[in-house]
Amino acid sequence: GAVVSQHPSRVICKSGTSVKIECRSLDFQATTMFWYRQFPKQSLMLMATSNEGSKATYEQGVEKDKFLINHASLTLSTLTVTSAHPEDSSFYICSAGQGEESGYTFGSGTRLTVV
């Protein structure tokens, strides 16, 4: 089955630094990838949709300059949290789509803690 690998699984960083999270589709080409954020005991919140070779589409209220998304190839999308602050601490999850008729596969998530 389709596999999406997300790295790192956990990261702790100091306030003010930037953190990059990678999302790779291992056995399929993903023209579209999605980034979600999940706070404790809450549902997943869609942050942005990224298409290979074009700019990401951000959901309302998500700062595009703070959450930089790059989808340079059909198998890799990255999310960079810039100038991270403790309130950015969350569970970040990516997802990749295989096509209109198919399902969407999620990564295992990245637990970001900003201290």
Added chain:
Amino acid sequence: DAKTTQPPSMDCAEGRAANLPCNHSTISGNEYVYWYRQIHSQGPQYIIHGLKNNETNEMASLIITEDRKSSTLILPHATLRDTAVYYCIVRRYSGGSNYKLTFGKGTLLTVNP
């Protein structure tokens, strides 16, 4: 914007069928219904999806009403490992060739021994 309504929690006895309902009364004709589940601190796991016809795979069955305003996910023989939050999602068209999945609050299914 086709939103979904699910009960916040349900219980099921191990070995019995778990029937999880979902209302999506504002669904459009070409919008798919997707079901995912999430076990604590993991990424969501795809279960099944459908448009109009009932669907079955190795994990579950999806029953969609004829008017498509509601659906039911059936886990035929629930096990303790099926304890998770189950999300019913209507895939929404977002322009161009893009679609997106917007998660609601889901149903916490607890399978009891």
